[in-house]
Amino acid sequence: MSDIAILTAPVFSTLANAAFAVRREVFVWEQKVPQEEELDHYDLTAIHYVAISEGDVVGTLRLIDMPEHTKIGRVAVRQAWRGRGIARKLIEKAMADKRASGKNRFYLTAQSDKLALYEKLGFVAFGPEFIDGGMPHRAMRDYDKATATLLD
Numbered sequence: 730m731s732d733i734a735i736l737t738a739p740v741f742s743t744l745a746n747a748a749f750a751v752r753r754e755v756f757v758w759e760q761k762v763p764q765e766e767e768l769d770h771y772d773l774t775a776i777h778y779v780a781i782s783e784g785d786v787v788g789t790l791r792l793i794d795m796p797e798h799t800k801i802g803r804v805a806v807r808q809a810w811r812g813r814g815i816a817r818k819l820i821e822k823a824m825a826d827k828r829a830s831g832k833n834r835f836y837l838t839a840q841s842d843k844l845a846l847y848e849k850l851g852f853v854a855f856g857p858e859f860i861d862g863g864m865p866h867r868a869m870r871d872y873d874k875a876t877a878t879l880l881d
């Protein structure tokens with residue numbers, strides 16, 4: 730596999746705009762998430778990560794600082810680049826950077842058919858299933874795992 734570089738991208742930069750284009754391709758065109766829900770006000774203050782291969786942005790995610798934890802979201806890899814460990818690299822790098830700044834609690838909401846991806850990265854699902862962007866989701870966290878309970 731060609732080398733993958735993981736970088737942060739300031740909002741309004743060329744790299745962040747390329748990340749937003751990947752998100753539009755993956756979430757709006759492929760998964761039919763309503764366009765008006767895909768970009769939101771969190772994008773202005775989130776930390777955006779991009780995965781770059783051969784000069785192109787091929788994957789992305791964002792981190793949102795919350796009082797109780799850091800939320801990982803909008804994890805997307807272009808179709809042709811999937812299955813090569815790019816989402817794992819993005820998530821591991823973003824979590825390592827946050828941990829280096831003393832933030833150790835991570836949270837996300839996962840599409841219900843993607844739980845295994847995040848379980849491999851140390852997350853457990855909890856709470857009830859809910860619909861977001863037209864798809865079933867579960868909340869997941871990588872802390873207080875013993876008290877994480879799944880509800881019907």
Ligand SMILES: CC(C)(COP(=O)(O)OP(=O)(O)OC[C@H]1O[C@@H](n2cnc3c(N)ncnc32)[C@H](O)[C@@H]1OP(=O)(O)O)[C@@H](O)C(=O)NCCC(=O)NCCS
Binds near residue numbers: 755756815844846
């Ligand atoms: C989900 C997505 C981000 C995965 O990206 P990827 O780069 O292919 O994932 P990786 O190759 O890094 O996979 C990491 C691990 O998770 C597993 N995994 C990846 N996608 C998975 C899925 N859909 N279901 C279960 N496990 C999955 C892989 O097998 C791999 O396991 P391994 O490390 O033991 O080999 C990508 O398929 C995507 O963009 N999908 C559309 C958008 C989306 O659904 N985003 C997530 C919303 S919760």
